[in-house]
Amino acid sequence: MKTVILTLCQWFGLFSLAKKMTARRPRILCYHGISVDDEYQFSPGVFMRSSTFARRMALLAKWGYKPVSLDELYRQNQAGQYGKNTLVVTIDDGWAAIEHGMLPALKKYNFNATLYLSSYFVINQRPVFKLSCYYLFWKYQGPFTLAANSCLTPYTRLQQLTVNDVLALAAELGSAYEQPILAELAAYFGEDLASWQHSGKLMFLTPEKVTALAARGLAIELHTHRHKFSELNLTDAQTELINNQRYITQLTGKKAQHFCFPRGEYQQQQLDLLTQQQLKTATTTENELVSKHDHLLTLPRLVDNDKVSDLEFEAELTGVMTLLRSATSLLKRGG
Ligand SMILES: [Zn+2]
Structure with missing residues (x-):
């Protein structure tokens, strides 16, 4: 529907009119x-x-x-x-x-x-932690089953974790745990973190x-x-x-x-705060x-x-x- 309306707008010259206005x-x-x-x-x-x-x-x-x-x-x-x-x-x-x-x-x-x-x-x-967790759970569409020697085992009774369980545990444990948790997740789902480092993923x-x-x-x-x-x-x-x-x-x-x-x-x-820092402009994501x-x-x-x-x-x-x-x-x- 949007495409049809926009194509009509373009057809009737509204694009160039709007650009001028x-x-x-x-x-x-x-x-x-x-x-x-x-x-x-x-x-x-x-x-x-x-x-x-x-x-x-x-x-x-x-x-x-x-x-x-x-x-x-x-x-x-x-x-x-x-x-x-x-x-x-x-x-x-x-x-x-x-x-x-x-x-x-x-x-x-x-x-x-x-x-x-x-x-x-x-x-x-290191890979951006939160987004990497969401990415792995998006890609592999299943829960994360903890290994007996997981760094998370001492801190949870759960055997199978969702992305929200992982993020909640990571938030409790602090940023020092982020990379070890991500390494376990990547190994479990079969992703190669070394290649992420190499490609910048x-x-x-x-x-x-x-x-x-x-x-x-x-x-x-x-x-x-x-x-x-x-x-x-x-x-x-x-x-x-x-x-x-x-x-x-x-x-x-x-x-x-x-x-x-x-x-x-x-x-x-x-x-x-921005004025105190003498900043000239700031932007939002209001479209x-x-x-x-x-x-x-x-x-x-x-x-x-x-x-x-x-x-x-x-x-x-x-x-x-x-x-x-x-x-x-x-x-x-x-x-
Ligand atoms: Zn941003």
Whole structure:
């Protein structure tokens, strides 16, 4: 149904009309990681195929977009008016496979891009624990039967564990148990963790890679150290920002000035922390174009995903979806 409506909109010239009407509303695109195996089927929002990403960048180039930095977006805001067709490419988290899966396409068109980096799994080079557990249980679709010599045996009476049982136990035992638990799970289900390390599957960039990517022009900005923010009190949230800032400065030699809320979530009183840290912008995952009325510390983004078709992508980019959304909300209010 959506495809039919969008095709009709395109047919009647609404795409180009919407693009003109919304030309001064910046687009901030949001990406995450790249799939090295079947992760795009497990979580298409977090792991896009590199072919999908390359196609999207080719479309941006074809449509005449020239992605700029967040500093440029900020400059335009301070100058009192956003420029026409301003577009920013942002990449969240710091997944290892973005190096081979995103950088070539960005370089091909000489596009600016920003990586919002969570530093914990850069410093601690092991697969991201929670997501790896969900991935293994998704892939093998069965419970995990504990071996007699399992590191979990002393802490549970259960013989067969679901993913939630494993995560609850891991949370109780602390992060030192995460890698031993994951090693047991991988061995049980028949996955080779050494090959994950090699391919970068469910891994973050190494510190050396972050430094190298920054030197190649990728802007490295803040995303908290442990990917935690909205759930924390003000003191802990501030510590997350400060630690993240410290690691980024160590790796890049630069002070980060832009922030992305982990999972896009925040508490209103946390915005003061960002002002105290003298941050220029912060982004959420509210799916929308930027408006001149938006607060610089809660900027929306267009969240791309491997399941989004090129037609849907174009509908978001041109602003057709924005116009359809505002029409729907007007109708709802009217009714
Ligand atoms: Zn994130």
